Amino acid sequence: xxxxxxxxxxxxxxxxxxxxxxxxxxxxxxxxxxxxxxxxxxxxxxxxxxxxxxxxxxxxxxxxxxxxxxxxxxxxxxxxxxxxxxxxxxxxxxxxxxxxxxxxxxxxxxxxxxxxxxxxxxxxxxxxxxxxxxxxxxxxxxxxxxxxxxxxxxxxxxxxxxxxxxxxxxxxxxxxxxxxxxxxxxxxxxxxxxxxxxxxxxxxxxxxxxxxxxxxxxxxxxxxxxxxxxxxxxxxxxxxxxxxxxxxxxxxxxxxxxxxxxxxxxxxxxxxxxxxxxxxxxxxxxxxxxxxxxxxxxxxxx
Amino acid sequence: xxxxxxxxxxxxxxxxxxxxxxxxxxxxxxxxxxxxxxxxxxxxxxxxxxxxxxxxxxxxxxxxxxxxxxxxxxxxxxxxxxxxxxxxxxxxxxxxxxxxxxxxxxxxxxxxxxxxxxxxxxxxxxxxxxxxxxxxxxxxxxxxxxxxxxxxxxxxxxxxxxxxxxxxxxxxxxxxxxxxxxxxxxxxxxxxxxxxxxxxxxxxxxxxxxxxxxxxxxxxxxxxxxxxxxxxxxxxxxxxxxxxxxxxxx
Numbered sequence: 001x002x003x004x005x006x007x008x009x010x011x012x013x014x015x016x017x018x019x020x021x022x023x024x025x026x027x028x029x030x031x032x033x034x035x036x037x038x039x040x041x042x043x044x045x046x047x048x049x050x051x052x053x054x055x056x057x058x059x060x061x062x063x064x065x066x067x068x069x070x071x072x073x074x075x076x077x078x079x080x081x082x083x084x085x086x087x088x089x090x091x092x093x094x095x096x097x098x099x100x101x102x103x104x105x106x107x108x109x110x111x112x113x114x115x116x117x118x119x120x121x122x123x124x125x126x127x128x129x130x131x132x133x134x135x136x137x138x139x140x141x142x143x144x145x146x147x148x149x150x151x152x153x154x155x156x157x158x159x160x161x162x163x164x165x166x167x168x169x170x171x172x173x174x175x176x177x178x179x180x181x182x183x184x185x186x187x188x189x190x191x192x193x194x195x196x197x198x199x200x201x202x203x204x205x206x207x208x209x210x211x212x213x214x215x216x217x218x219x220x221x222x223x224x225x226x227x228x229x230x231x232x233x234x235x236x237x238x239x240x241x242x243x244x245x246x247x248x249x250x251x252x253x254x255x256x257x258x259x260x261x262x263x264x265x266x267x268x269x270x271x272x273x274x275x276x277x278x279x280x281x282x283x284x285x286x287x288x289x290x291x292x293x294x295x296x297x298x299x300x301x302x
Numbered sequence: 303x304x305x306x307x308x309x310x311x312x313x314x315x316x317x318x319x320x321x322x323x324x325x326x327x328x329x330x331x332x333x334x335x336x337x338x339x340x341x342x343x344x345x346x347x348x349x350x351x352x353x354x355x356x357x358x359x360x361x362x363x364x365x366x367x368x369x370x371x372x373x374x375x376x377x378x379x380x381x382x383x384x385x386x387x388x389x390x391x392x393x394x395x396x397x398x399x400x401x402x403x404x405x406x407x408x409x410x411x412x413x414x415x416x417x418x419x420x421x422x423x424x425x426x427x428x429x430x431x432x433x434x435x436x437x438x439x440x441x442x443x444x445x446x447x448x449x450x451x452x453x454x455x456x457x458x459x460x461x462x463x464x465x466x467x468x469x470x471x472x473x474x475x476x477x478x479x480x481x482x483x484x485x486x487x488x489x490x491x492x493x494x495x496x497x498x499x500x501x502x503x504x505x506x507x508x509x510x511x512x513x514x515x516x517x518x519x520x521x522x523x524x525x526x527x528x529x530x531x532x533x534x535x536x537x538x539x540x541x542x543x544x545x546x547x548x549x550x551x552x
Contacts, residue, residue: 161425164397168390175388178350180376180404180465286392286445 005136009208011248012143016201017221018228018240019150024194025229026163027187028170030083033074033090034225036097037067037195039217041202043101043117046126046212051108051116056128056207060146064199071195075188094222102214122213126206143204150197154237166190170234198225231275233282235289242283246275303328303500304349304380304469309358310524311344318344320524321358326469331491331501333511333532336521337545342504343385345521346471350382351375362469376404381467383458385474385504391447395438395457398446399429402464428464435490436460452483459490469500476507488514512536520544 017038024031045063048054054062074093081089107116117123129139157163168176169186177183206212228247232239251268259267279285284292304326311319319341326332334342347353349360351372360368367375390398403425433439436456441449446457455475462470472491476484484507491514494501505511511518512532520528520535522544528535535541 161400164390164393164401167392168401171390171392172388174352174372175384175390176401177352177372178376178382178384178388179402179461180373181401182373 002136005140007249007253008140009136009143011244012140012147013201013205013208014224014228014244014248015147015241016150016204017198017225018232018244019154019237020194020196020198020201021225022194022229022234022237022240023154023157023166023197024190025226026166026170026234027190028173029078029187029190030087030226031078031090031191031194032087032219032222032226033071033078033093033097034194034198035217035219035221036074036094037071037198038202038205038221038225039097039101039212039214040067040070041199042206042212042217043104043123043202044199045203046123046206047106047116049128049207050123050126051110056203060200060203063203064196067199067202068192068196071198072188072192074195075191076184078191079184079187091219091222094217094219098214098217101217120214122211123206124211126210126212128207130210139208143208146200146204150200151237151241158237229282231272231283233279233284233286233289235282235286236284236292238292239282239284239289246283247272303363304502305361306345306349307359307361309345309348309360310356311341311348311353312356317524319348322521322524322526324519324526326500326502328468328500329495329498330517331495331503331515333515333518334502334504334521335506335508335511335518335535336527340521340544341524342521343473344524346382346473346502346504349375349471350380373404376465376467379466379468380471381462381465381469382471383462383473383475385477387451387454387458389446389454389458389461391445393446394443395433395446395449396429396442398457398461399432399464400425402461403428404465408466428466432460432464435463451478455479455483455487459487463494463499467499469502470494471502471504473504474506475503476505476510479507481509484510 017034020037021031021034041063044066045056045059048059048062049056074090078086078089101117103119104117105119107114107118113125115125134142165181165186168179169181169183173183228243229240231246232241232243251271255264255267275283306322306324309319309322310317322341322345334345336342344353348355351367351370351374355368358368359366362375362378362380365378367378370378390401393401433442436459438453438457438460441453446454449457459472459475476487479487488510491501491503503511503515515532518530518532518535519526520538520541527540527544528538530538
């Protein structure tokens with residue numbers, strides 16, 4: 001059972017990081033910096049709870065805020081880049097942040113133990129949940145509260161005018177400007193919102209793994225962050241969730257159990273290729289998204 | 303209302319617009335014509351702040367908008383359509399009109415938060431009005447990308463109008479239309495005059511330009527070569543030469 005709860009934790013946190021990229025991708029910006037904001041969220045929140053004994057419900061919003069400010073600041077220079085140049089620029093930012101944490105050493109003594117980020121060794125002893133005796137199931141439930149909250153928020157945003165404006169910018173920047181949309185404001189806001197969400201994801205990640213180090217926040221994580229919403233489709237937040245379950249659950253966890261060995265790696269790639277070919281606009285493409293919406297709610301314009 | 307003074311735009315050595323003086327009065331429907339490459343579309347893009355100007359000034363009412371970015375021009379009351387239709391294809395017809403309500407007037411009416419999230423009552427009424435105007439009410443939930451060409455043209459015009467502009471810049475709105483559609487477009491443009499809008503019409507389709515405008519400016523090689531009523535322009539020798547070559551007789 002604990003295995004399933006553990007999987008639920010992973011899927012929850014990866015859904016959050018995927019959703020953080022979802023917002024930015026909607027404005028047509030491909031960002032490879034989400035892992036950086038994820039790292040900031042992880043380190044900041046873990047320091048707040050472990051070093052200074054703050055409640056996690058305070059540590060998470062603070063970490064999200066710090067990640068949001070950094071993302072907003074990163075958004076301004078990123079505005080000057082488009083397409084591949086933006087990918088490279090945000091990747092450079094991500095690596096810079098990772099390098100920072102690689103060298104970040106700040107420990108204080110707690111009893112006979114020194115705790116805090118210790119450079120390459122990482123930040124161990126993030127024992128917030130252990131000290132309070134939370135079970136794996138409780139931690140998973142805690143994480144999913146945030147997943148559901150963020151999904152609900154983005155679901156509402158998608159249906160509000162904000163969502164339409166983000167998509168308008170993603171589709172045609174010149175047309176968007178010509179109908180009076182301030183590109184700078186929209187793109188920087190998208191970056192900031194995405195940063196805050198990634199910060200929440202990082203904070204949850206740090207606390208359930210109890211140990212973070214810089215390697216977790218590299219290009220691979222940044223790639224996962226954009227892969228989920230792209231594979232899932234940019235029409236609905238549920239696409240991202242389904243893509244995470246597909247990759248983290250099916251491909252990474254269950255496939256080895258089902259077949260195992262070398263064949264798995266081959267099949268991993270094949271299944272992703274297959275999914276993208278069968279559903280080029282995402283697992284949940286605009287048509288499915290509209291049908292889904294129709295099942296649950298009346299047309300917003302009726 | 304709109305005044306261009308000595309407006310120039312050079313792309314490298316190409317003088318797309320070269321010392322253009324041009325003024326539009328409130329409530330006028332003005333045509334801007336000229337052969338291909340004469341600088342008409344560039345002029346529209348300069349007015350809307352798409353390109354930075356090389357020299358010269360653009361004034362709109364009391365504002366100097368020479369350096370204003372596109373979204374600010376719209377907020378002041380200048381809306382436009384594009385030569386090649388630029389709709390938001392992944393948004394519905396309704397949403398295309400909904401995102402376009404960003405003028406200073408809207409902001410004042412709805413407040414900051416209302417403009418983004420709420421304020422939907424007013425926004426909806428305004429959207430309904432322009433759905434009606436463009437005869438697209440039945441297609442409101444269709445994705446804009448699925449509309450026919452003529453419908454897309456109508457939607458683009460409606461999207462510009464949904465911003466409640468004072469000045470409307472139409473960049474070849476009749477391109478690709480059949481003569482029946484051109485007739486309907488002419489009626490729509492004339493009805494705008496009744497609503498107190500000012501229109502600058504960039505167009506190749508002479509049937510439309512001669513039918514709806516009160517005054518026409520002719521550009522060639524980025525310079526204004528003639529200005530006058532449709533009748534005067536039709537009789538103008540310089541204009542004939544620009545279009546048909548020197549020595550042409552009609």
